Amino acid sequence: MNLEYFFSLLLGGLTRGSIYALIALGYTMVYGIIKLINFAHGEIYMIGAFTALIIGGALALTGLNPVLIFVIASLAAIIYSAAYGITIEKIAYRPLRNAPRLSALISAIGVSIFLQNYVLLAQTSDFLPFPNLLPSLKFLAPVEHLISTSQFLILVSTTVVMVLLTILIKFTKMGKAMRATSQDKDMAQLVGINVDKVIMVTFLIGSATAALGGVLISSHTGQINFYIGFIAGIKAFVAAVLGGIGSIPGAVLGSFVLGLTESFGTGYISSDYEDAFAFIILVLILIFKPSGLLGRKENEKV
């Protein structure tokens, strides 16, 4: 129980939290706007990680500068995931926009099954080692054994993404349109907002941040397989619910609470039940405060 152990757990928790936050943003934004749990969101994250692995692995053979390769691979992952995100929205969710919510949810499960098996068949079911492209830290001399480059990168890029997203939502025209659409889709359409475009942009941003999370965590853990999206997606969803689904600061707060709980739970209680912590938190929060930590209470209407 020394201090160093505590700090490594704290950092581990913050790293996990950041990754959950990057994925949870997509869930919460999509839910906020079209009230759909995008079950396939975890798969988008997985596809981001795979794209980065493929592009990065192929470029590594050319002998380019590793950092440059990492940047190119991340960009490719972000572009591809965003493309997948908007394609899925167009094919599987748009035709169901006026259907019962159960239909859209089942359609999302279908997409999730499809994408997992698509990657499984196109690539492999084995764990693939993610190429090690990042140089080790030199500038944080006293604590460099505590924090790795990838952890540092995860914390920094999550912060940057959060700030950019806040600016986008609070101060730009698109952000205003998104807020309006999430409040009332029909009314937004009446005042001249292109709802289809807003939803597309939402999927695009959510998928892009998920892909970034996928690339960062794979370079941190060093291996990926086709199944990583499922459990990460569920946990990010738990984080979004924990913070209050639909609320962006809530998603970030929920992610950090979940990340820290898991990290300290596995560190001090038992590592066997690593995944169970998320589910137990989920059940508890839904029983005692269904609207989440920062969520608003919604009144039911008949």
Place this chain on the structure above:
Amino acid sequence: MFSIKELKRAFLTSLWFMFLTFPLLVMKVNTITDTVIWRWMNLLYVGVGTFFLSILWKYLLERRDAKGSDSTKNPFNEKISKYMKNKRVKTSAIVALLLIVIIYPFIMSMYQTSIMTTALMYVVLGLGLNIVVGFGGLLHLGYAAFYAVGAYTYGLLFYHFGISFWICLPLGAFLSAVFGILLGFPILRLRGDYLAIVTLAFGEIVRLILENWNDFSFGPSGIANIPRPDFFGQKLRLAQVTNFTYFIAIGLTILTIVLIRRMESSKMGRAWEAMREDEIACQSMGIDITKAKLTAFSMGAVWAGIMGVLFAAKTTFINPASFTTWESIVILCVVVIGGMGSIPGVIVGALIFILTPEYLRAFSQYRMLIFGIALVMMMIFRPGGIIPKIRRSYKFSTDSKETQEGEA
């Protein structure tokens, strides 16, 4: 038939998909040996495939939108139900079906019988989940947990006390129902998406406990050497026991169908349906939502428990890997693709779902891929499933005391 504009659009779609699938389908990187395998043929397949599919997709969407809200009606289905109203046709159909079912294991190989038993187990599981999802409208993603409860009931009770299959069968059902109520209580207030996610969490928690609580469940190694069902205390040979298990499955399937049909039209069943349509309106009509939800969960769980016991007896080995969330999702697929709320739909759905991959071995690795697509297409083009539910209407007749059933 197709204008130039549409062809151009299909061409652009296929280009888009070629772009999308490029890194995943064309390149295969091995980061250990540092080699890249290029599979350019895949790009061609995707391009040509999506070109035609996008034309088909467009056509289907247009047809759906032109048809409007009446898309759940189906002339074929209505014809069948009209025939089925005729008593003589109905009885002879049932007798013929029974004959086929009884002869089946004697003319088919042991392997075929075994597959059929599995398919029948999914019929019952589907019908059980159908109570929760189809009748009650509660999306349940943790159904495999109840299946696990049944299987472990038999496994553990036999291991510790040597209790036989026939005693465990009702015990498994009972324990499963208890678990259904236990799950039901905390989530009474939840609905829709939240409910789906909590049931998923419940399923995962049960699986994680089974996997990690070694003293209780023997962890990932599971329980082996569970005996197959015995016939009045007599041990049977393997071929006989396969047939016997098949007949048990048939018996349980028939029992399930009869009981669920009765349940559907009972007061409880109608309360479930009202709950599915609108919870708040249903509550204001004086229906006890708490009771309706708890009965739906526990009645659904009963079948999973029974099938769990049968599963343990059939495979003689259980471990947590058989009860993952994917198992729940497969059962959900059976219900949704067959037709939510429709009993014949679920039966047909389960038979198609389990038997086709067995007979089309070449396609079996694409099984889940195809089911993923099928779920999406089903929701978009045929939300009612293969055999959609026919809504019953109940009339109060003045000349007899009973309420009569009619089909509207």
